[in-house]
Amino acid sequence: MSDVYIVGIGIHPFGRTDGLSGLDQGVYAVRQALSDAGLDWPQLQFAYGGSDAAGNPDTMVERLGLTGMQFINVRNGCAAGGSALFSAQMAIKSGEFDLGLAVGFDKHPRGAFNAMPAEYNLPDWYGEAGYMITTQFFANKITRYMHEHGISATSLGRVAEKAFRNAVHAPHAWRRAEVPLDEIMNAPLVSDPYTKYMFCSPAEGGVALILASEKKARELGRPLIKLKAATMRTRPPGSFEVFAPCIDIERGGSATNLASAAAFEAAGLGPKDIAVAQLQDTEAGAEIMHMAENGFCADGEQEAWLAEGRTEIGGALPVNTDGGCLACGEPIGASGLRQVYENVVQLRGDGGGRQVPNDPKTAYSHVYGAPGVSAVTILER
Amino acid sequence: MHVIAEGLFTDEATPRLIGGRHRQSGRIVFPCPQGEEFEPWPLGREGTLWSFTVQRYRPKSPPYAGPEAFRPWIVGYVELPGEVIVESRIVNIGFDEVRIGMDLELTFVPLDPDAAEPVMIHAFQPKGATA
Numbered sequence: 001m002s003d004v005y006i007v008g009i010g011i012h013p014f015g016r017t018d019g020l021s022g023l024d025q026g027v028y029a030v031r032q033a034l035s036d037a038g039l040d041w042p043q044l045q046f047a048y049g050g051s052d053a054a055g056n057p058d059t060m061v062e063r064l065g066l067t068g069m070q071f072i073n074v075r076n077g078c079a080a081g082g083s084a085l086f087s088a089q090m091a092i093k094s095g096e097f098d099l100g101l102a103v104g105f106d107k108h109p110r111g112a113f114n115a116m117p118a119e120y121n122l123p124d125w126y127g128e129a130g131y132m133i134t135t136q137f138f139a140n141k142i143t144r145y146m147h148e149h150g151i152s153a154t155s156l157g158r159v160a161e162k163a164f165r166n167a168v169h170a171p172h173a174w175r176r177a178e179v180p181l182d183e184i185m186n187a188p189l190v191s192d193p194y195t196k197y198m199f200c201s202p203a204e205g206g207v208a209l210i211l212a213s214e215k216k217a218r219e220l221g222r223p224l225i226k227l228k229a230a231t232m233r234t235r236p237p238g239s240f241e242v243f244a245p246c247i248d249i250e251r252g253g254s255a256t257n258l259a260s261a262a263a264f265e266a267a268g269l270g271p272k273d274i275a276v277a278q279l280q281d282t283e284a285g286a287e288i289m290h291m292a293e294n295g296f297c298a299d300g301e302q303e304a305w306l307a308e309g310r311t312e313i314g315g316a317l318p319v320n321t322d323g324g325c326l327a328c329g330e331p332i333g334a335s336g337l338r339q340v341y342e343n344v345v346q347l348r349g350d351g352g353g354r355q356v357p358n359d360p361k362t363a364y365s366h367v368y369g370a371p372g373v374s375a376v377t378i379l380e381r
Numbered sequence: 382m383h384v385i386a387e388g389l390f391t392d393e394a395t396p397r398l399i400g401g402r403h404r405q406s407g408r409i410v411f412p413c414p415q416g417e418e419f420e421p422w423p424l425g426r427e428g429t430l431w432s433f434t435v436q437r438y439r440p441k442s443p444p445y446a447g448p449e450a451f452r453p454w455i456v457g458y459v460e461l462p463g464e465v466i467v468e469s470r471i472v473n474i475g476f477d478e479v480r481i482g483m484d485l486e487l488t489f490v491p492l493d494p495d496a497a498e499p500v501m502i503h504a505f506q507p508k509g510a511t512a
Contacts, residue, residue, distance in 0.1 A: 114441045123412060125386035127444025129492060129502045130436065131468060136456050139434030144458075147432070147481045192435045192476070246400070246411040247431075247458060247466040 002098075004089045004227040005217035006379070008037025008210030009344050012105070014203050014328040015174030022054025022331070025206035026105030027063045029334075033101070033208035037220060044210070045097040046070040048087040050080030050104035052332035057103060078282070079232065080104060081207065081336025082367040082375025086232045088211050098216040105206035106331030113202055113332075120243050120371050134282075134370065135199060137242045139191035142285030146193070149300035151288060153193050157184045158306040159284035160197045160326055166313060167323025169353030172338070174203055174329045198284040203329025207337035209344075223348050228362075228378040229266035233258035235372030242370035255374035256293040256366060263364075263376040264295065271295040274378070275360035276346050277317060278339035280368040281324040287311075291319065294366055294376070318356045321346060332369075339365035340377055347381040385492065385500050388413065388421075397423040398487065398503055400465060409465045425461045426487040427508065433457030433471055433479050446500075448493040459485055459505045470504035473511065484508045 010032030012025035020028075026049070034041060041064045049057025049071065058071040076083040081104040088102040113134055117127040126132060145151060161181045167173035179197055187195035217224060235241055238252020264270055271294070279294060281287035288302045296317060297305060305311055311319040322328060322342045325335060343363035346356050363379045382396075389412055390396040401413030402422035413421050439451035455471040457479070471479060472490050488506045491499030 111441065114444075116444055123386060124444065125389065125502075128446035128500075129385060129470075130440045130445050130447055130454075131456070132444050133436070133440050136434055136436060140432040140456070140458060143434060144432035144481070189435065189437055191437060245468050247468075248408065249460060249464070249466055 001093050002095060002213040002215070004092045005212050005214060006209055006225045006227060006340070006344055007212045007217050007220050007222045008033040008039065009341050010036060010208040011172045011338065011341050012206040013172045014205035014331065014338065017204055022051060022105045022107030022204060022206070023060060023063070025107070025204060026051070026057065026103055026208070027060055029105065029206035029208035030060065030064060030101065030103055033210050037210045037222060039210065041065045042067045043099060044069060044101050045099050046088070046091050047101040047103060048072050048074050048084040050074045050076070050084040050333035051106055052080060054105055054107040054333065057105070060103070076373055077369030077371070078280070078330065078332055079336060079367045079369035079373040079375045080333045081338070082365070082377065083232050085209065085337060085340060085377060086230045086375055089227055089230045092211055092213050098213040100211055101208060102211060102337060103206070103208045104333040104335070104337045106333040107204040108202035108331065111202070115243070115370070122243060122245065126245060131245070132243065134242050135191040135194070137244065138283045138286065139194055141240060142283070142289065143193065145285065145289055151300070151303055153185065155288060155303055155306045156193065156198055156284040157181050159281065159287045160184045162312060163281065163320060163323045163326035166321055166354055167327030170322035170327070173323045173327045175323070175327045194283055194285070200282050200325035201329050203331050205328070205331040205334045205338065207334045207341050209337055209340060224381065225344050225347050226380045228269070228380045229263040230375070230377045231259045231262040231266065232373065232375040233262065239372060241372035254293055255372050256290060256368055259374040259376040260294040260366065263378050267378040269362065269378060273362055274317065274364045275362045276321060276343065276356045277319050277364040278321070278324065278342055279319055279366045281320055281326050282330060284326065286368070287319060287324065290366060290368070294364070313354055313356055321351065321354050321356060336365070336367035336375060339367065340379070343379050347379060382489065382501050383498055385502050390503065391423050395426070396489070397426055398467065400424045411465055411467045424464055424467070428459040428461040428485055428505070430471065430479065430481055430483045430485055431458040431460045431466050432481060435476055446492065448495060455479055470502065471506070472504040473506040
């Protein structure tokens with residue numbers, strides 16, 4: 001089995017880009033990644049592409065070149081990007097290919113995601129009655145978590161405040177202006193206890209990562225960023241997921257627990273070895289809960305972590321250094337790959353005003369999507 | 382009563398929600414899935430509040446089939462002892478009064494209170510509350 005390296009990265013800025021399709025933004029990211037790696041499109045042997053609402057990724061070949069390459073479309077909710085990367089690395093690990101692409105892009109209409117019950121194996125009445133809404137799940141999940149583990153609303157506000165502060169220094173982020181904590185806390189409620197600054201919005205963007213075998217990566221002479229682990233898991237019994245008409249009384253783990261444990265095992269590392277982390281933060285509480293679900297702290301410790309600034313860029317474990325989903329918005333197909341893009345930037349030391357100090361050598365990413373899928377990666381320089 | 386879907390509530394004077402009991406494992410879910418693996422299982426009418434939030438914007442239509450005029454509502458999860466935790470509207474209580482752990486009982490409310498023949502959906506309310 002070959003080790004897998006990330007040798008090229010590209011991104012189209014997230015947010016709203018009128019006049020460009022989702023696919024346009026994906027193509028932009030691919031060209032940037034090729035340039036970054038010093039490669040031409042015909043050299044790539046395969047691609048895995050994620051898009052939820054912006055068309056089939058394999059149609060990119062019409063724009064990039066009809067080389068006959070293998071191109072597989074991936075659709076795995078908000079974990080689509082992470083799943084595309086997982087699949088791409090398998091193609092190299094197996095020895096089948098030396099050089100390929102994981103790409104994700106999306107373009108969503110304004111307003112909340114508009115999921116249909118039948119797509120999730122749910123009856124029509126569930127949507128007709130007003131339950132087919134992700135924000136209800138996220139708000140219910142954090143309300144219960146705050147009750148059980150003593151998390152305050154102020155901690156939710158601190159996560160959002162940090163996101164916008166970090167994003168000021170991320171050229172690809174959508175919302176790049178600081179927002180004071182009291183403005184976040186006093187903003188209109190969307191789904192209690194979340195105010196409008198504590199939820200991310202559907203957005204647009206594209207990200208491309210070029211993966212290479214160790215032999216090919218050394219030939220290219222780019223900084224060696226190794227993909228130590230990429231895992232993807234679905235939910236176990238007793239978990240609590242998006243679009244759940246019911247939950248088991250006997251509580252269980254989560255898809256994130258499983259994907260995280262598998263990634264640490266594959267990498268031969270533990271949470272204390274990680275220098276920087278990008279955790280799914282579609283809302284402020286998700287970052288808090290995912291800190292524990294991924295093993296970085298115990299349930300309830302987040303209250304002290306946030307008050308002491310331990311997840312700030314200069315803290316013990318910087319989390320969501322580019323502002324995460326809260327500041328970048330969420331184009332479903334691209335979101336998980338943005339996290340890995342950001343981690344590569346950090347490991348190369350190219351983060352500028354948001355660069356994590358002390359020369360980080362390991363980086364972690366995690367995405368979570370409906371109806372209960374998670375993907376995790378661990379990078380090492 | 383004009384209900385939102387068949388097979389969701391029992392046909393009793395005081396209806397109950399119909400869950401499903403897995404024939405092998407005994408696991409109870411709501412609603413009752415299609416197929417032979419689950420048998421219909423009328424659920425208890427009383428429980429405690431497990432979690433909640435307030436829906437403060439009108440969901441997109443489709444799939445939402447409620448009235449154009451929007452009034453925020455509480456949506457939560459109710460633990461029915463020994464059975465399952467069910468997602469439900471929480472009614473007849475102020476947004477500031479709702480608490481995790483409070484005792485609730487099943488009721489039914491119209492999806493559109495102004496409709497001539499309203500479609501009824503399930504909800505839970507504080508024990509003994511009236512509209």
